[in-house]
Amino acid sequence: MRRALGILATLVLALALTTGPALAGSSTGGPSKAAQLAAVRCHHAIRFDTSKTLAGPVALPQACPGVRPGAVLRIPSEHAQCTFNAMFLGSDGARYMSTAGHCILEGTPVKEKVWPAGKGPVAADGAGNRVGEFAYAILNDPKDIALIRLDNGVDASPQLCHFGGPTHMAGNTAGPAILDHFGQGVAISGLLPGRTQLALSLADPNRLDTIGVATPGDSGSLVQTSDGGAVGVLVTTGVGLGFTEAGAPDIGNVGITRFVPQLARATEQTGVKYTLQTAPLL
Numbered sequence: 001m002r003r004a005l006g007i008l009a010t011l012v013l014a015l016a017l018t019t020g021p022a023l024a025g026s027s028t029g030g031p032s033k034a035a036q037l038a039a040v041r042c043h044h045a046i047r048f049d050t051s052k053t054l055a056g057p058v059a060l061p062q063a064c065p066g067v068r069p070g071a072v073l074r075i076p077s078e079h080a081q082c083t084f085n086a087m088f089l090g091s092d093g094a095r096y097m098s099t100a101g102h103c104i105l106e107g108t109p110v111k112e113k114v115w116p117a118g119k120g121p122v123a124a125d126g127a128g129n130r131v132g133e134f135a136y137a138i139l140n141d142p143k144d145i146a147l148i149r150l151d152n153g154v155d156a157s158p159q160l161c162h163f164g165g166p167t168h169m170a171g172n173t174a175g176p177a178i179l180d181h182f183g184q185g186v187a188i189s190g191l192l193p194g195r196t197q198l199a200l201s202l203a204d205p206n207r208l209d210t211i212g213v214a215t216p217g218d219s220g221s222l223v224q225t226s227d228g229g230a231v232g233v234l235v236t237t238g239v240g241l242g243f244t245e246a247g248a249p250d251i252g253n254v255g256i257t258r259f260v261p262q263l264a265r266a267t268e269q270t271g272v273k274y275t276l277q278t279a280p281l282l
Contacts, residue, residue: 170229
């Protein structure tokens, strides 16, 4: 029941976004062709001014505090805010939290980076407290993931806020699937941080696009199937601002990079094997 309400709320919000400013200026019963704007694909980390405050540009929701999938991730060196992804246990004994690679590499010429222990950029929680440092990141299409080595003693959980899980790694399956994520996107997170998306197929092992809603700050969110299968990292969104030629609402595409090939690449570069940490569904 809760998931059904979440799907309905997401669709209502998506329709509200798609029937707003793009319809202005149309003198007919429906939007003009000029109002039928194409989806804009973009990375969406929030940028903020750390010299002024760590509070960021919006109030940080407290529905998902701490260090866990769905919680706020702050990157002071980049003046950026993203969302924590899944937790992994490294073969080196360290715990890692993942997020989007562009949260740390966007705007630089670097496509892939490994940081030795003690040398990586600092990662902080929503309150601005240091929790670890970046150990690896890649931003080289279709790969877009980063791994944060948690400091010893940092309290962290592998359980996704609101939905629970992940319970396992999702496979590459054909056919439609309902996906869940909990993100810290601007504006929407205060109203609907736990959201659902529709994937027409999970067959692509590298990347997939879903129908849903994501805004700046959602970057890095864990996306999983309704039965807890970890699919990947939310990295881009397409903002639909009108209707398709067929008259259907243009909600927008959310881009997700898949875990398996990205973790394999991370292992090649760092020499560490990363094992998904699971948790019960709620």
